[in-house]
Amino acid sequence: GFSTCVLLLAIVLVVEPASSAFRLPLAPAAPAGISHAATDFGRLPLQFEANEGEADAAAKFLAHGPGYNVFLTPGEALLALSAPRPGQPSAVVSLEFAGAADEPLLVGEDRLPGVVNYYLGRDPARWHTGIPTYRQVRYQxxxxxxDLLFFGNQRQLEHDFVLAPGADPGVITxxxxxxxxxxxxPTGDLVLGVAGSELRLLxxxxxxxxxxxxxxxxxGYLLKGGEQFGFQVAAYDGGRPLIIDPVLSYSTTLGGSGDDYGxxxxxxxxxxxxxxxxxxSTDFPLMNPSQPGFGGGGVDCPSDEVPYRLCYDAFVTKIDASGTTLAYSTYIGLPGDDEGYGIAVDPAGNAYFTGLISLNSDSLPDMYIYKYVQLARLDPLGAVTYWISFGSVSSKGLAIAVDAAGRAYLTGEVASSGFPTTPDAIQTEWGELIDAFVAVIDTTANELVYSTYLGGSGEYCDLCYSSGKGIAVDGAGLIYVTGQAAASFPTTPxxxxxxxxxxxxxxxxxIDPTRxxxxxxxxxxxxxxxxxxxxxxxxxxxxxGTVYVTGATQTDAFPTTPGAFDRTCGTDGICNTTDNMVCDYVLPGQLPICHVDVKSDVFVARLDTSQSGAASLLYSTYVGGGGHESGYGIAVDPAGNATVTGKTVSPNFPLVDPIQGAIGGNIDAFAFRLNAAGSALDYATFLGGGGDDVGEGVAVDTSGSATLAGWTGSMAFPTVNPLQPRAGGWEAFVARIDQGGEPASAFRVLLPIAIR
Incomplete structure (x- = not known):
């Protein structure tokens, strides 16, 4: 064999205001036993994709990191950096290989299992699919x-110069x-002034x-004049490899991200x-994305909270069972608001999501105010294999279920006529101010199998509001829906x-869609x-086959059953008081938005729909403290235990063997498991920090372990130190609790999903 001299160049890139003297740590250690989501994400390999037409032809390979994109051409590496702070310009920095070979061969090495897909518009001729990805790229x-190697992980882009015996490191420029x-x-860092900020190569x-x-x-570094640099190295043993080792990393701590909601x-x-x-967030963490770019950029959307804000994209993220690897993560969105509200998975591992998509019109080209339902299917590798928008104006999908045949079952709400229905529908016409809907779509045949409005009597009224919030389907194809409805909603004998x-x-x-x-x-x-x-x-x-439902009740006369866990609302038996001030949607950088809230409790009920009347209510119970709480997600394990998540403002929310024994802020997420009889809590805990935290969805595995999703405004969620000081904004979270009510060893906080 022969000796090789390895020159490793890895530059720590820190973007900060030019007048600032501080440098943030890249990755403070999380407490023992805690798997911090962003830390896990940072360990993932950076993937380099071959350029097959998705980028400028000069680039042979490209990669996407949080806050930057890198494009590798034969003569230079281009770094496209996101703006370090809102209102500041983005930048493109080129590292040109001066005096290098004219046409070095660029080769992808260590093929990764994932592929990248680009769906550009509706014309398949413009799509680029099945693009291979690699762990590293070599300039031969x-x-x-x-030789020059580029590799890294999602927070660090590294490049190594590999010198054969006798090669001169002085030629590298x-x-x-x-x-x-x-x-x-004076510390030996190379400092580049970039658009009013500093780029530090440590x-x-x-x-x-x-x-x-x-x-x-x-x-260390050596300035060579003319905006050029290289390396100076003292005497060393030429018979051994030489390693020069910094790291190129773009930290979004100072740049900040937008708002992310799970x-x-x-x-x-x-x-x-x-x-x-x-x-x-334009720097949302991506892996094998079907849509690698943020679709809502440059468009202001109307909002209930502020006059205008940056529009949203939906996202779909798949994480492996260990909680340490992103299998895929992608935007799904166009200009205007696009939001994902429900997700389900079929036995083959295809993911289906529904939500809303906002479209404009010829008369209002800059106003994306027309909301429609969207449905997409992603294969196990994350490629979008089916996508439609449908419905009528002011409609959105809020929940989804799937069967083994690829049929998607959707519910949501619609506030207009013209929603597509089938001849066998329960209700073919829009009946109220807002109606629920139920639709069945065969994504294999691209067929609307069944669709119906589900609402009132057809008499318009200001308070006639029906909305479908949850849906399930059994093995016989019968559909189960819950939500809220007004007095004219149809009931059965x-x-x-x-x-x-x-x-x-x-x-x-x-609903039986065959009748x-x-x-x-x-x-x-x-x-x-x-x-x-x-x-x-x-x-x-x-x-x-029994149905478990959760939600919120504002009445102290909600129906409960003998032996239920709690038969009274709140701690004093009284709901619907209005002395509780809640500030529950605080916008970063804005004053709190507060309102007087009606006190409510979570309810959990179990029904047997094969029975009639009182016999159909198997159990029903309140769960709550002295303030306001709502149950937003429910899942049931094989033993019939129900796990529920939601939000609470009650310091005295009932706790059993809690992970977190005290409320962390004004609003906390919660998780509890109610036994199969509805008579006792197996565990109940807060999940939250000093800000507002809400649990939105929950799923359980066959062992009873629960995985929760929601969003947090807390600096530390639930009680761990943040990866880095936050720049503001809401973040999605995913957390897992094992079947005994303890935080799962690899999953306590899998993800604040926006990397800070």
Whole structure:
């Protein structure tokens, strides 16, 4: 064999205001036993994709990291950096290989299992699919006897110069373009002024391996004039490899991200986790993305919270069962708002998500105010294999279920006529101010199998509001839906409750899509008390076909059953008081948005829809403290235990063997498991920090371990130190709790999904 001299160049890139003197640590250690999501994400290999037409032809390979993109051409490496702070310009920095070979060969090495797909518009001729990805790229013969390797992980882009015996490190010269200044500071860092900020290439560590130990070698950067630099190295043993070792990393700590919300979560049989939600972060973490670019950029969307804000994209992320690897993560969105509200997985590992998409019109080309339902299917590698938008104006999909044949079952709400229905629908016409809908779409045949409005009597009224929030399908193809409805909502003679007092009540409906008209409504009942409102937010099916539903009740007369865990609302038996000020949607950099909130409790109910009347309510219970809480997600294990997540403002929320024993802020997420009889909590815990935290969705595996998704505004969620000081914004989270109520060893906080 022969000796090789290895020159490793890895530059720590720190972007900060030019006047600032501090440098943030790259990755502070999380406490023992805690797997911090962003830390896990940072360990993932950076993937380099071959350029097959998705980028400028000069680039042979490209890669996407949080806050930067890198394009590798024969003569230079181009770094496209995101703006370090809102309002500051982005930058493109070029590292040109001065004096190098004219046409070095660029080769992808160490093929990764994932591929990249680009779906550009609706014309398949413009799509680029199945693009291979690699762990590293080699420039062969860049200088005489010198190869250059690019590799890294999602936070660090590294490049190594590999010198064969006799090669001269002095020939390596990098010419910098796109910077204002270039200097070496007293610490030995190379400092580049970039668009009013600083790009720091930290002083390299130079050493040789001798008998398993590192022998330090003096050296560092060398300015060569004309915006060029290289390396100076003191005397060393030419018979051994030489290593010059910094790291190129773009930290988004100072740049900051937008707002990211997780709304639903699903599991496949192998334990892989699927999450959907919405984001307006242009540096959202991606892996094998079907859509690598943020679609909502440059467009302002109207908002209930502020006059205008940056539009959202939906996202779909798949995480492996260990919680340490992103299998894929992608934007799904166009200009305007696109949001993911529900996700489900079929037995083959295809993920289906629904939500809304915003479109413009010829008369209002800059206003993306027309909302429609969207549905997409992603294969196990993350390629989008089916996508449609459908519905009528002001419609959105809020929940989804799937069967083994690739049929997607959707529910949501629609506020207009013209929603597509099938001839056998329960209700073919828009009936209220807002109606629920139920639709079945065969994604293999691209066929609308069944679709119906589900709402009121056809008499318009200001408070006639029905919305489908949760959906499930059994092995016989029967559909189960929950949500909220007004008094004119259709019920069946076998219902537990056919009439209501108050504004809106939860409903549970069972639909047979093979039967026409009202005969298809097999079971439909209200579930609520007197006065004010009750809301159904999610449901799940037990192994025995019984229906579990959760939501929120504002009434102290909500129906409960003997032996239930809690038969009174709150701690004093009184709901619907209005003395509780809640500031629950605080915008970063804005004043809190506060309102007087009606006190409510979580409810959990279990129904047997094969029974009639009172016999169909197997159990029903309140769960809550002295303030306001809502149940947003429910899942059931094979033993019939129900795990619920949501939000609470109650310091005295009932706790059993909690992971977190005290409320962390104004609003915390919670998780609890209710036994199969509805009589006791197996565990109950807060999940939150000093900000607002909300649990939106939950899934359980066959062992009873629960995986939660939601969003957090806390600096530390749930009680661990943040990876780095936060720059603001909401973040999605995923957390797993094992079947005993303890944080799973590899999964306590899998993901604040926006890397800071």
């Amino acid at each position: 013969g860049l200088y005489p006897g010198v 990098l010419r910098v373009k796109g910077t204002d200044t270039l200097a070496i500071d 002083k390299p560590t130079i050493y040789q391996e001798v008998d398993g130990h590192r022998l330090p070698i003096d050296g 709304y639903d979560v699903a599991l496949d049989a192998a334990g892989n986790v699927y999450v959907t939600g919405k984001t307006n 076998n219902a537990y409750q056919r009439t209501i007092d108050g504004l809106w009540k939860a409903f549970v409906a069972k 026409a008209g009202m005969e298809g409504l097999v079971y439909s009942t209200f579930l609520g008390g007197t006065t004010l409102s009750d809301f159904g937010h999610d449901l799940a099916l037990g192994a025995d």
